Amino acid sequence: MSSAYSAPVLELERVGFTYSPDKKIVDNLTFSAGNGEFIGLLGANGSGKSTILKLASGILKPSEGSITLWGKPLQSYRNKDRAKLLSYFPQLLDINVPFRVRDLVSMGLYPYDIPPRITADEAMEAVGLKEKAESYITNLSGGERRRAFIAMTLLQGAGLLLLDEPLANLDIKYQIELLRLLKELKDNKNISIIMALHDINIALRFEKVMLIKGGRILGIGKPVTVLSKEMLEEAFDVSIEIRRSETGGTYIGNEKNF
Amino acid sequence: MSKIRITVLIIIALLIILCSLFLGPRVINPFGLSEVEKEIVFSIRLPRVVVAVLMGMALGAAGAVLQGVLRNPLADPYILGISSGASLTAALGLLSGFYSFGRFTLPLTAFIGASLVSLLVGAFGWKRGGLWPERLLLAGVGLSFLFHAILMLLMSVSTNEGLRRALLWIFGDLSMADWSLIPYGLVFIAAGLFIALLRAKALNALILGDEFTHSLGFSANRERLLLFVSMALMTAASVSLGGTIGFIGLLMPHIMRFVAGADSRALIPASALGGGAFLCLADLIGKSIFTPMEVPSGIVTAIIGSPYFLYLLRRRDVLSI
Numbered sequence: 001m002s003s004a005y006s007a008p009v010l011e012l013e014r015v016g017f018t019y020s021p022d023k024k025i026v027d028n029l030t031f032s033a034g035n036g037e038f039i040g041l042l043g044a045n046g047s048g049k050s051t052i053l054k055l056a057s058g059i060l061k062p063s064e065g066s067i068t069l070w071g072k073p074l075q076s077y078r079n080k081d082r083a084k085l086l087s088y089f090p091q092l093l094d095i096n097v098p099f100r101v102r103d104l105v106s107m108g109l110y111p112y113d114i115p116p117r118i119t120a121d122e123a124m125e126a127v128g129l130k131e132k133a134e135s136y137i138t139n140l141s142g143g144e145r146r147r148a149f150i151a152m153t154l155l156q157g158a159g160l161l162l163l164d165e166p167l168a169n170l171d172i173k174y175q176i177e178l179l180r181l182l183k184e185l186k187d188n189k190n191i192s193i194i195m196a197l198h199d200i201n202i203a204l205r206f207e208k209v210m211l212i213k214g215g216r217i218l219g220i221g222k223p224v225t226v227l228s229k230e231m232l233e234e235a236f237d238v239s240i241e242i243r244r245s246e247t248g249g250t251y252i253g254n255e256k257n258f
Numbered sequence: 259m260s261k262i263r264i265t266v267l268i269i270i271a272l273l274i275i276l277c278s279l280f281l282g283p284r285v286i287n288p289f290g291l292s293e294v295e296k297e298i299v300f301s302i303r304l305p306r307v308v309v310a311v312l313m314g315m316a317l318g319a320a321g322a323v324l325q326g327v328l329r330n331p332l333a334d335p336y337i338l339g340i341s342s343g344a345s346l347t348a349a350l351g352l353l354s355g356f357y358s359f360g361r362f363t364l365p366l367t368a369f370i371g372a373s374l375v376s377l378l379v380g381a382f383g384w385k386r387g388g389l390w391p392e393r394l395l396l397a398g399v400g401l402s403f404l405f406h407a408i409l410m411l412l413m414s415v416s417t418n419e420g421l422r423r424a425l426l427w428i429f430g431d432l433s434m435a436d437w438s439l440i441p442y443g444l445v446f447i448a449a450g451l452f453i454a455l456l457r458a459k460a461l462n463a464l465i466l467g468d469e470f471t472h473s474l475g476f477s478a479n480r481e482r483l484l485l486f487v488s489m490a491l492m493t494a495a496s497v498s499l500g501g502t503i504g505f506i507g508l509l510m511p512h513i514m515r516f517v518a519g520a521d522s523r524a525l526i527p528a529s530a531l532g533g534g535a536f537l538c539l540a541d542l543i544g545k546s547i548f549t550p551m552e553v554p555s556g557i558v559t560a561i562i563g564s565p566y567f568l569y570l571l572r573r574r575d576v577l578s579i
Contacts, residue, residue: 059472083475090469096331097465099520107466110459111475149470156474 007071008032009160009192010056015065017055017215025051026215029065033160036190038183040203042227043212044236049196050091052212053162056194057088069160083111087158091165091196093149098136101129101148108155123151126181128174142169150178154185161185163195167202175202200227200252211235227252263517264528271535278307278542283549301436309435309443310541310555311534313499314506316447316492318533321507322514322526323454323489326461327482328391334508335493338379338398340372342405344497347371349412365439365498372494375401380486388479389486430501430556432541443499450491451530457484458522465522505559506533509567516570536563 010033017026026048033039041049054060056067058074067074069085077085106120124130127147132140137148146169153161161182167175179202185191203209204223211218211226213235219226232240232252243251279299280286286295320335327333336342351367382397383389454461460481463471468478493507510533511525518528540558547553 054469057473059469079472079477080475083473086473088469088473090467092467094467095465096329097326097520098515099462099465103519103521104466107459107462107470107474110463153473 007068008034009037009070010194011068012052012056013066013068015055015062015067017051017060018063024215026055026062029215029217031210031217031220033192033194036186036192038186038193038207039195040206040209040223041194041196041212042198042200042203042209042235043218047212047235048215049212050164051215053088053164053194053196057086057162058082059088080111083156083158085158086160086162087153087156089149089153089161089163089166091168093145095137095145098138100133101135101137101140102133104137104148105129105133105151105155108152108157111156118155118157120151120155123155124148126154127151128177143171143174146170147174147178154181159191161191161193161195163193165196165198167197167199179205200232203227204250204252264524264531267517267528267531267535271531271538274535274539274542275307275311278310278538279303282542282546305437305440306432306435306541307538308440309432309499310538312440312443312447313432313496313503314510314533314535314537315530316450316496316533317503317507317537318510318514318529318531319451319454319526320489320492320496321509321533322511322522322529323461323485323492324507325511326465326522327485327489328395329465329467330391330395331512332508333395335489335496336502336504336507337402338376338394338493339400339402339405340375340379340398340490340493341497341502342402342409343375343378344368344372344494345502346405346409346412347374349409353412353416353418362439365442368501369494369498372497373490375405376486376490376494380483380490389482391482394486430503430554432500432555433545433552435500439499443495446491446495450488450495451526453484453488453491454526455523457481457488458526461485461522461526465520501556503537503556503559505556505563506537509563510536513567513570 012029012031015026015029016024018024029052041052043049051060055062058067061075069077069082074082101124102120105123108123109120121130121133124133127150129144129147129151132144137145140148146166150166166178170178182193182195186193197203204227206223208221209223209226210220211231218235219231229240229242238254241253243253245251280288282303284298286299291299317335321333324333324335324338325331345368347370348364348368351363379394379398379401380389382401383391383394385393460471460476463474463476464478464481464485471478471481496503511529514525514528514532517532518524537555537559540562541555543562544553544555544558
């Protein structure tokens with residue numbers, strides 16, 4: 001999307017979500033994501049990360065508050081129009097049908113009548129799966145499958161990506177490659193990304209992180225301020241140690257070994 | 259590659275249809291038809307071929323749709339209780355002396371039963387504004403058991419000759435096929451197939467799960483409902499045309515995933531084509547092999563289809579669904 005948009009890409013205003021009145025999964029959540037922002041979403045299991053991403057993608061409807069996408073209420077978009085602007089990537093990839101990789105990746109074009117900028121081949125190349133284009137998705141390893149779905153998401157070409165744990169099940173090599181790819185998209189195409197992740201040490205490299213506990217924002221901003229010992233201990237309910245190496249790197253871990 | 263395979267499939271289907279017209283208990287030379295032979299071909303064999311093709315198409319396509327909607331490889335159009343519901347209403351209609359529609363009575367009562375059961379299963383499977391696959395499946399299995407039990411009860415206490423006939427018919431009998439029913443069956447099957455083909459992309463998305471379905475720009479609830487209606491129309495029409503034929507709805511989609519691939523845009527038409535050709539062939543074999551006796555087509559489909567399917571399963575390195 002061009003910088004002609006002055007409104008934030010995504011804006012959540014006092015959003016709450018609950019299945020039953022006595023327990024709020026997400027509570028009074030207000031934040032926005034601007035053009036080309038890359039935000040890491042951190043929090044313990046059950047803290048509400050996935051729910052926040054599902055609310056922001058419109059899969060779940062908020063019990064209270066409002067969500068706007070490029071200045072318009074999220075629910076006012078037609079499904080197909082929303083799908084051109086926003087892409088959601090779920091945590092669980094549960095597929096047992098033998099689609100060919102190429103066919104699966106091409107599903108990213110479903111919202112379009114006229115194919116967008118990149119082709120299925122380019123998307124497969126970007127995730128290193130071009131030589132597996134004709135393979136069955138059910139014959140790929142867990143990491144390869146995940147990359148095939150990521151290629152589909154890339155082909156969909158939305159300006160906002162909401163990714164729930166896309167690094168799970170990936171070797172360190174592909175974790176780094178995927179992060180590079182996403183950063184390229186952000187830098188070159190001004191794509192905004194909100195990504196839930198578990199690895200605090202990877203989150204340290206992000207420009208912006210959001211720390212969640214009990215469906216509320218504990219902190220949002222640069223990792224150096226948000227991912228402090230006190231905040232992390234509060235969020236994860238475990239003692240945390242922050243080490244700095246001689247070369248200036250930072251490493252976060254637990255002071256006890258198991 | 260799959261284009262070549264589909265072309266081959268179409269040619270095989272046409273050959274089977276031609277064979278069914280001219281082969282059988284009496285072999286007919288297509289280039290020198292006598293008056294009697296004309297009568298056999300156009301009044302007996304052609305309507306029977308058309309019914310077999312329509313039923314097979316409906317079952318194959320309905321199976322491909324339902325396996326995707328339920329995300330379950332064991333789903334077959336009958337698993338939702340649609341056929342047992344149809345049998346039950348047909349039997350009840352006959353028992354209560356309901357013959358008002360003449361030869362249409364059986365198909366009509368069966369169609370009403372199939373439609374009512376579809377609605378009932380849909381109602382049980384409905385929660386929070388949408389159909390839930392697991393609920394649909396369990397409701398269907400539960401209702402199916404109930405209808406079977408009532409049907410068995412009726413059979414064991416009734417001496418009605420019409421009921422016996424109805425049961426034979428409902429377990430798959432094409433020998434009564436004539437032109438009168440075909441237009442009605444055709445309309446429902448064509449409508450179901452049309453919806454299924456129109457929503458084939460959404461079906462692909464549903465196979466990936468509701469979250470991807472949403473992300474790709476579809477409403478999972480709406481698409482599931484449409485596809486369920488399409489499946490119910492095809493199944494109900496097929497049951498009322500010639501009763502219950504096993505195997506095709508369950509296994510034809512699996513066979514066609516080997517041939518045409520898993521993409522529903524190819525799989526639905528391929529399953530329809532394969533199902534139609536296969537039932538036609540099964541019927542030809544069933545009526546020729548022990549002449550003058552006829553083996554019900556449902557038995558033939560299972561006896562020749564299952565070993566072929568097991569062979570494919572062993573041979574191909576494809577986890578089909």
